[in-house]
Amino acid sequence: MTTIADRLAVAQSRIAQAAQKCARLPHSIRLLAVSKTKPMEDIIAAYDAGQRCFGENYVQEGVTKIEALKATHPDIEWHFIGPLQSNKTALVAQHFDWMHTLSREKIAQRLNEQRPAHLAPLNVCIQINISDEDTKSGIDAEQMLPLADSISQLPHLQLRGLMAIPSATNDIAQQTRELSELKQLFDTLKQHYPAVDTLSMGMSNDLDVAVECGSTMVRIGSAIFGERDYGAKETTRN
Numbered sequence: 001m002t003t004i005a006d007r008l009a010v011a012q013s014r015i016a017q018a019a020q021k022c023a024r025l026p027h028s029i030r031l032l033a034v035s036k037t038k039p040m041e042d043i044i045a046a047y048d049a050g051q052r053c054f055g056e057n058y059v060q061e062g063v064t065k066i067e068a069l070k071a072t073h074p075d076i077e078w079h080f081i082g083p084l085q086s087n088k089t090a091l092v093a094q095h096f097d098w099m100h101t102l103s104r105e106k107i108a109q110r111l112n113e114q115r116p117a118h119l120a121p122l123n124v125c126i127q128i129n130i131s132d133e134d135t136k137s138g139i140d141a142e143q144m145l146p147l148a149d150s151i152s153q154l155p156h157l158q159l160r161g162l163m164a165i166p167s168a169t170n171d172i173a174q175q176t177r178e179l180s181e182l183k184q185l186f187d188t189l190k191q192h193y194p195a196v197d198t199l200s201m202g203m204s205n206d207l208d209v210a211v212e213c214g215s216t217m218v219r220i221g222s223a224i225f226g227e228r229d230y231g232a233k234e235t236t237r238n
């Protein structure tokens with residue numbers, strides 16, 4: 001049986017190989033382990049294998065894990081990567097280090113107001129809708145700079161970059177088209193905001209293409225922790 005440590009090593013070598021193919025440094029790409037729906041033991045197994053950044057999609061599930069692990073594992077960096085309703089912003093502001101799915105000014109303002117003063121600014125990425133499917137969240141490309149301008153004026157938020165969830169497809173040409181579009185937007189954003197350094201794209205099925213298209217942070221769940229069983233957790237989510 002393969003362990004979480006084995007699969008983490010495989011994910012890391014996929015990143016390294018993809019980086020090598022396009023002459024990038026493997027260390028310029030961070031691996032975010034997406035632990036949504038997975039038990040605490042799985043997070044600890046990944047931690048023991050050296051993993052320090054974890055991503056969660058559901059506010060309450062994430063906060064429960066953060067609270068349970070903060071005394072024993074204080075160096076974990078927690079990333080919120082799910083959709084966020086305005087009535088849950090305080091929990092994200094109080095507990096997480098990063099928030100990847102910012103797409104509304106109102107949410108930005110609430111997170112800024114609710115970020116406790118003793119914590120470092122909350123690192124945020126703007127979520128862009130680059131997929132062909134109209135069900136996906138995120139803003140259109142034209143709205144990126146206006147939202148970035150609002151965020152840049154909020155002292156308790158630090159704009160770090162962009163995030164997107166591309167169309168669920170195995171068509172490499174389409175993956176490449178969408179991810180390259182996001183990279184171009186990222187370059188534009190960086191010209192306006194030099195502190196921007198994070199392009200959050202790439203999941204288990206498009207990791208390699210994402211690295212070739214310039215990702216600096218890949219979000220990998222099932223390739224590390226195995227397939228998710230949503231049925232069992234339906235009632236405790238969000």
Ligand SMILES: *Cc1c(COP(=O)(O)O)cnc(C)c1O
Pocket residue numbers: 034036057081082165203204205219220221222223
């Ligand atoms: C679940 C999820 C991931 C991880 O997806 P896998 O296909 O399991 O690697 C990455 N990003 C977001 C936003 C997710 O919701």
